[in-house]
Amino acid sequence: MTLNSLMGSMLPAIETELLRTVSLLDDPGTQLFHEMLTYHMGWSGIGAGPDATGKRIRPLLALLTCAACDADWQPAVSAAISLELIHNFSLVHDDIQDRSDLRRGRLTVWKKWGMPQAINAGDALFILSHLALNEIDKDFPHQIVQQACKVVNKACLALSTGQFLDISYEQMADLTSEDYWRMISGKTAALLSACTQVGAILGGADGAAQESYRSFGHYLGLAFQVQDDYLGIWGDSALTGKSTESDLVAGKKSLPVLYGLSKNGQFAKRWTEGHIHAEEAGPLSELLSVEGAKLYTQNAVDQMTDLALQSLRAAEPLGDAGEALFELANMLLIRQA
Amino acid sequence: MTLNSLMGSMLPAIETELLRTVSLLDDPGTQLFHEMLTYHMGWSGIGAGPDATGKRIRPLLALLTCAACDADWQPAVSAAISLELIHNFSLVHDDIQDRSDLRRGRLTVWKKWGMPQAINAGDALFILSHLALNEIDKDFPHQIVQQACKVVNKACLALSTGQFLDISYEQMADLTSEDYWRMISGKTAALLSACTQVGAILGGADGAAQESYRSFGHYLGLAFQVQDDYLGIWGDSALTGKSTESDLVAGKKSLPVLYGLSKNGQFAKRWTEGHIHAEEAGPLSELLSVEGAKLYTQNAVDQMTDLALQSLRAAEPLGDAGEALFELANMLLIRQA
Numbered sequence: 038m039t040l041n042s043l044m045g046s047m048l049p050a051i052e053t054e055l056l057r058t059v060s061l062l063d064d065p066g067t068q069l070f071h072e073m074l075t076y077h078m079g080w081s082g083i084g085a086g087p088d089a090t091g092k093r094i095r096p097l098l099a100l101l102t103c104a105a106c107d108a109d110w111q112p113a114v115s116a117a118i119s120l121e122l123i124h125n126f127s128l129v130h131d132d133i134q135d136r137s138d139l140r141r142g143r144l145t146v147w148k149k150w151g152m153p154q155a156i157n158a159g160d161a162l163f164i165l166s167h168l169a170l171n172e173i174d175k176d177f178p179h180q181i182v183q184q185a186c187k188v189v190n191k192a193c194l195a196l197s198t199g200q201f202l203d204i205s206y207e208q209m210a211d212l213t214s215e216d217y218w219r220m221i222s223g224k225t226a227a228l229l230s231a232c233t234q235v236g237a238i239l240g241g242a243d244g245a246a247q248e249s250y251r252s253f254g255h256y257l258g259l260a261f262q263v264q265d266d267y268l269g270i271w272g273d274s275a276l277t278g279k280s281t282e283s284d285l286v287a288g289k290k291s292l293p294v295l296y297g298l299s300k301n302g303q304f305a306k307r308w309t310e311g312h313i314h315a316e317e318a319g320p321l322s323e324l325l326s327v328e329g330a331k332l333y334t335q336n337a338v339d340q341m342t343d344l345a346l347q348s349l350r351a352a353e354p355l356g357d358a359g360e361a362l363f364e365l366a367n368m369l370l371i372r373q374a
Numbered sequence: 375m376t377l378n379s380l381m382g383s384m385l386p387a388i389e390t391e392l393l394r395t396v397s398l399l400d401d402p403g404t405q406l407f408h409e410m411l412t413y414h415m416g417w418s419g420i421g422a423g424p425d426a427t428g429k430r431i432r433p434l435l436a437l438l439t440c441a442a443c444d445a446d447w448q449p450a451v452s453a454a455i456s457l458e459l460i461h462n463f464s465l466v467h468d469d470i471q472d473r474s475d476l477r478r479g480r481l482t483v484w485k486k487w488g489m490p491q492a493i494n495a496g497d498a499l500f501i502l503s504h505l506a507l508n509e510i511d512k513d514f515p516h517q518i519v520q521q522a523c524k525v526v527n528k529a530c531l532a533l534s535t536g537q538f539l540d541i542s543y544e545q546m547a548d549l550t551s552e553d554y555w556r557m558i559s560g561k562t563a564a565l566l567s568a569c570t571q572v573g574a575i576l577g578g579a580d581g582a583a584q585e586s587y588r589s590f591g592h593y594l595g596l597a598f599q600v601q602d603d604y605l606g607i608w609g610d611s612a613l614t615g616k617s618t619e620s621d622l623v624a625g626k627k628s629l630p631v632l633y634g635l636s637k638n639g640q641f642a643k644r645w646t647e648g649h650i651h652a653e654e655a656g657p658l659s660e661l662l663s664v665e666g667a668k669l670y671t672q673n674a675v676d677q678m679t680d681l682a683l684q685s686l687r688a689a690e691p692l693g694d695a696g697e698a699l700f701e702l703a704n705m706l707l708i709r710q711a
């Protein structure tokens with residue numbers, strides 16, 4: 038309830054500032070450029086609306102963290118949307134890299150406008166994220182601004198390192214779970230930890246609390262990704278008989294698969310024989326479960342969730358926003374299968 | 375001579391700082407990622423060396439401008455290399471967008487490592503540019519840092535807008551020279567004007583001088599691009615009989631071509647009939663010349679060069695670095711055909 042109420046005031050502020058920033062490209066002669074971004078952000082084109090925008094988890098995390106430090110969250114909105122724009126830049130490029138046709142049920146930018154324009158549209162979102170971040174110097178002392186900028190840029194470097202590993206892993210046979218954790222630390226956790234850390238910096242938290250919030254975002258990201266891996270094999274949409282949405286069919290080297298491969302049993306044997314067909318997804322997920330991967334993965338989600346919540350408690354978040362952060366973590370990490 | 379002497383101290387400082395920044399990716403497990411960037415930057419792989427690195431014009435312009443404001447250029451090196459990294463990020467993505475196999479005579483990053491890794495390598499160069507720019511807060515007051523950051527980010531937005539236009543123009547029939555100037559203002563001039571403007575800001579120039587330096591970089595960029603267009607049709611390598619390097623063969627809608635199309639004569643007739651073959655490059659360049667495009671293009675180079683030099687004079691650059699800026703402009707804009 039507390040979360041819903043805060044979201045009621047934060048989400049419109051986030052959306053307004055996102056719109057304002059993207060409208061920097063709204064010039065005569067570049068309407069189509071602007072349209073590519075408004076389409077991707079979920080505001081225009083077929084299927085536009087709340088389902089298309091995504092949940093804006095990253096800016097919410099930043100603003101809730103800022104507010105949980107007993108600070109006014111309004112001046113932090115530019116920084117918060119900067120993080121959402123970075124997330125969206127990475128999605129646009131990711132869709133090209135993975136050759137994904139659909140994102141949230143809609144055609145991806147590269148499918149609509151071609152690869153060259155989509156690369157450039159992703160670049161533009163990244164550039165806009167920096168312009169948004171520049172805006173915080175109106176309300177914060179320069180030292181805080183510089184600190185926030187460095188955290189964001191380092192998170193971006195970790196993000197691209199994670200992306201490098203993810204693309205590399207497609208070609209590699211002998212992946213370990215260590216490789217996996219390193220990849221998702223960059224690809225998923227780095228930006229989420231930047232959200233909570235930047236929120237804490239702008240909220241005036243001391244060094245120890247900043248570190249606790251950073252750690253909260255980090256483990257939240259890891260837990261979220263491992264849960265996503267779990268659902269990709271044992272979730273409803275992965276198991277609906279004819280489903281092609283199973284990560285097994287996609288050949289994704291997720292944590293359960295790496296566990297199965299390390300066991301070198303029946304699952305590993307079938308995996309190395311080549312592409313898994315949709316009708317095998319059910320039986321193979323059952324086999325993986327028997328070999329222990331389901332329990333192992335669920336344990337990993339639970340461990341990361343515990344670490345996230347421990348970190349959040351250590352940060353001693355205050356007031357309604359503090360409560361809302363616990364609610365948000367529980368909402369993201371709730372068992373869906 | 376003054377330019378050579380200053381380059382002798384600036385270029386090694388630029389290269390050292392570039393190497394240091396790119397080495398942020400030099401970790402166990404990401405060696406290949408690091409290698410993609412060192413290869414692109416011209417430091418490693420087949421053909422590495424001075425021909426592969428490019429001339430580092432952009433950071434040189436920034437440092438010379440800073441020094442011509444009678445300031446120490448050394449603290450400005452991080453900002454200068456940030457601009458070179460932005461240039462290189464745009465080259466890596468440009469090569470994917472244009473499907474170019476070669477850059478400075480070497481295989482492009484996407485040809486060597488595939489499109490997904492190349493998109494990510496370009497992103498990494500862009501991220502590193504921001505980390506480099508962050509470094510200037512050690513030596514400059516925060517207000518100056520923020521001002522420089524905003525100039526750089528706005529230039530990047532103009533760069534991506536120019537790239538959008540360039541890609542769009544490939545599909546458009548009725549391009550005007552106005553469209554052309556708008557495109558190259560973004561794609562070529564924006565970053566060069568950011569180099570001189572940032573150099574002036576870090577050199578402590580007043581508002582009027584900053585504007586003159588910005589204008590110098592802008593017109594230098596326009597002159598350089600139009601000269602490039604001239605050489606793409608009437609330069610030596612475009613006219614060596616069997617050459618496939620002519621912009622006419624590439625189908626590039628450069629300024630001379632747009633002029634020719636606007637005349638609606640024999641050249642326009644042939645152009646609209648479809649792909650131009652290598653053996654036609656000579657005769658068609660002659661036809662374009664007869665129809666007035668060569669003179670028109672040369673006049674445009676001369677005009678932009680005059681405007682660049684006027685702006686530079688208005689900036690009243692000081693000392694050896696001031697002289698060197700005039701030398702650099704003359705070197706870049708010298709008639710090569």
